[in-house]
Amino acid sequence: MSDAYVVGVDMIKFGRFPDQTVPQIGSQSALLALDDCGLTIQDMEALYCGNLGQASGMVGQRILQEIGQTGIPVVNVSNACATGATAFREAWASVKAGLYDIVLAVGVEQMGKGLLGGAGGATGIPKEGLLGSGTMPAVFAEAGMEHSSKYGTTFEQFAKVSVKNHHHSTMNPKAMYQIETPLDTVMNAEMISYPNTKLMCSVNVDGSAAAVIASEAKAKELGLMNRAIKVRASVLTSDPWQERDLVMPDVNSCTRKAVAAAYEMAGLGPDDIDLVELHDCFATAEILHYENLGLCGDGEAGRMIDDGEVALGGRVPVNVSGGLLSKGHPLGATGIANIYEVSTHLRGEAGERQVQGARIGLTHVIGLGSACGIHILEKA
Amino acid sequence: MSAQPLPAVSYLKLPEDGDPYLEGHKCGSCGATFLGERTVCSKCSARDQMSAVTLPTTGNLYSYSIVHRSFPGIDVPYISAIVDLDDGTAIKGNLINIDPDPEKIEFGMPVEVVFDDALGRKDRDGNSYIAYFFQPKV
Numbered sequence: 001m002s003d004a005y006v007v008g009v010d011m012i013k014f015g016r017f018p019d020q021t022v023p024q025i026g027s028q029s030a031l032l033a034l035d036d037c038g039l040t041i042q043d044m045e046a047l048y049c050g051n052l053g054q055a056s057g058m059v060g061q062r063i064l065q066e067i068g069q070t071g072i073p074v075v076n077v078s079n080a081c082a083t084g085a086t087a088f089r090e091a092w093a094s095v096k097a098g099l100y101d102i103v104l105a106v107g108v109e110q111m112g113k114g115l116l117g118g119a120g121g122a123t124g125i126p127k128e129g130l131l132g133s134g135t136m137p138a139v140f141a142e143a144g145m146e147h148s149s150k151y152g153t154t155f156e157q158f159a160k161v162s163v164k165n166h167h168h169s170t171m172n173p174k175a176m177y178q179i180e181t182p183l184d185t186v187m188n189a190e191m192i193s194y195p196n197t198k199l200m201c202s203v204n205v206d207g208s209a210a211a212v213i214a215s216e217a218k219a220k221e222l223g224l225m226n227r228a229i230k231v232r233a234s235v236l237t238s239d240p241w242q243e244r245d246l247v248m249p250d251v252n253s254c255t256r257k258a259v260a261a262a263y264e265m266a267g268l269g270p271d272d273i274d275l276v277e278l279h280d281c282f283a284t285a286e287i288l289h290y291e292n293l294g295l296c297g298d299g300e301a302g303r304m305i306d307d308g309e310v311a312l313g314g315r316v317p318v319n320v321s322g323g324l325l326s327k328g329h330p331l332g333a334t335g336i337a338n339i340y341e342v343s344t345h346l347r348g349e350a351g352e353r354q355v356q357g358a359r360i361g362l363t364h365v366i367g368l369g370s371a372c373g374i375h376i377l378e379k380a
Numbered sequence: 381m382s383a384q385p386l387p388a389v390s391y392l393k394l395p396e397d398g399d400p401y402l403e404g405h406k407c408g409s410c411g412a413t414f415l416g417e418r419t420v421c422s423k424c425s426a427r428d429q430m431s432a433v434t435l436p437t438t439g440n441l442y443s444y445s446i447v448h449r450s451f452p453g454i455d456v457p458y459i460s461a462i463v464d465l466d467d468g469t470a471i472k473g474n475l476i477n478i479d480p481d482p483e484k485i486e487f488g489m490p491v492e493v494v495f496d497d498a499l500g501r502k503d504r505d506g507n508s509y510i511a512y513f514f515q516p517k518v
Binding site for chain 1: 388444448455460462488498512
């Protein structure tokens with residue numbers, strides 16, 4: 001099978017756009033990604049569209065109604081917070097399979113404000129606050145506290161993740177926020193679910209990101225290899241059975257299973273990775289994934305954040321975009337936005353936040369419930 | 381409206397003559413235990429091997445979060461807890477009768493399951509409910 005390449009990729013600056021429709025928000029990144037490679041929607045052979053909020057609303061077709069109804073096949077994808085990565089992966093798979101030579105993947109979301117998760121059953125009485133909490137900050141707090149129990153990870157270490165990612169976002173003009181948040185500010189912010197304060201929860205924003213994926217032959221024919229990004233691995237997993245996972249959603253084993261498959265597919269290991277964009281939906285989650293992705297040994301994640309190994313300039317910078325914590329987390333867009341971020345570094349176009357000499361990068365998302373999507377990318 | 385309180389979840393059983401208890405369904409093939417009835421095991425995929433078991437009333441705190449912000453109308457703070465019952469079954473609920481303070485809560489601490497009114501919550505027909513809670517075991 002021929003390799004598949006990202007030839008065009010971009011995202012809009014994340015923000016709040018209540019006056020726009022979901023297809024309008026998605027159209028903007030679709031056009032930006034097409035512009036990035038000098039093509040138009042007329043050149044695309046299929047569209048894979050990721051969106052959660054209007055999963056039954058034919059968002060992909062409505063994007064084409066905004067930017068060009070060419071009659072191409074459209075697949076609408078919904079897979080919790082792994083939605084964007086899943087749309088990208090379906091697009092990639094169609095090119096790998098030889099079905100199409102060049103396709104477009106778009107991820108888009110328009111979010112409300114406030115807590116996610118925690119909905120009770122349809123019958124009886126609400127269970128939230130009666131049988132524990134199903135809110136996302138609490139669920140990911142419990143996942144972090146499992147790490148604290150095993151390894152002594154502290155509230156302060158979790159909070160340092162937020163300090164780092166907010167600092168990174170000051171160098172990313174497409175992030176929702178560009179604001180430094182010192183450690184005491186993070187730790188003294190409103191406590192949402194201990195140990196996650198408000199500044200340790202990802203930001204609900206509207207946004208979209210898009211990528212044009214082409215076969216090697218097509219990329220060469222169009223003269224696009226110069227800035228092309230090779231997809232070295234694309235992996236999607238669901239949550240394998242774990243002893244507690246029906247009461248405590250497990251983001252660890254699906255990540256470990258996915259990254260092992262991704263390293264094998266790419267013929268690479270964690271030491272080969274120059275930068276990572278991982279699913280920091282909450283500060284507690286990021287700590288878990290240093291170990292899950294093999295960036296350090298089990299029990300070493302606390303030391304890793306203390307020593308600055310995951311900050312820009314460190315051994316393996318993580319979430320130099322600002323991450324979901326500060327760039328923002330438009331659920332369906334996130335999985336393609338992190339592919340945009342890594343691709344931008346591999347192209348050497350990341351400006352002030354550029355990871356110097358970056359050659360290979362990894363993206364990771366988790367859709368709770370659960371799905372894990374991992375991509376390993378390399379400059380062609 | 382039911383004259384008697386109803387169970388808040390299907391795996392909480394309220395026998396007419398006897399104490400409330402939690403019911404698990406155990407796979408006869410691999411031993412995994414689940415909350416709620418089912419016919420297929422999601423660990424080993426065995427079919428029609430499930431049998432009902434009465435779950436233990438004691439266990440240990442595995443993980444928790446202290447919830448300070450929830451949905452409107454939900455009293456905070458409260459402790460959302462994951463407990464490993466003595467037979468290994470994991471179950472989630474509120475940890476009560478302890479300060480919601482990380483200094484006071486210890487991982488692995490022994491807890492017991494207690495049954496009580498579901499914090500005064502009623503359904504639209506006015507029915508009362510019984511729920512389960514965890515409290516430190518003395």
